Amino acid sequence: MTTIDMSAHPALATRVPATRLRLTTRGRRVVAMLVSVPAAIALSVVILSSGGALASNENGAPAGTFSHVTVMPGDTLWSIAQDVAPGVDPRDVVDEIVRLNALPSGAIEAGESIAIPQQYAPAR
Template sequence: MATVALDSKRTKEHMKIRINRRGWAVLVGVPVFILTIAAAFLVSIFTSSAQASSTLPQGIETVAVTVIPGDSLWDLAREYAVGYDVNAAMEHIAEINALDSSEIRVGDTLDIPVLAN
């Protein structure tokens, strides 16, 4: 509470606070904005249609292939992904086997997905 004494003979009076339009906008607008954002967040949480599946996902059928001299990821993808895009099959093989590149070494055992036509 602010008080001011303008004259030593006058008693102390309470100071009136004046708020202009911009002040009212900030005083009222900021809390309304925050409450609107919070309400939108809560509504989006409770109305979300994302749900966890109650069934377990089926595994991908794979074949374990040991790399021999002369094999490349391209050759393996072409051999096992008959009728499919070879580049997509190579990416899928790399993803399943956590390969950083398309380089494979002799003696490595790779899980190759069996794609049904």
């Protein structure tokens, strides 16, 4: 019995064509879903666990270390800071008022009672 070597003759050798990966529309959708589901889960865990810092009152002041000021029409946090602490930089006072009251922004409404740190004696 004789053996024939196919690699010796280039016309007889079988060539494996190099193929590229092609994704169909459905394949792209599946890949996008597989990527987005873990990202959505991670984002929801972050959102749901971020409220713990506000609820725990870790950075809050002990009771009795602040006084209250009622917001008058036209008042802003800046004007209140200048009134209660005229010799101090208003930016620092506004920052302390925002943190003490856990305000989401600098917006306050007339008639609202906000806490002022006790170190700034209200001059009103």
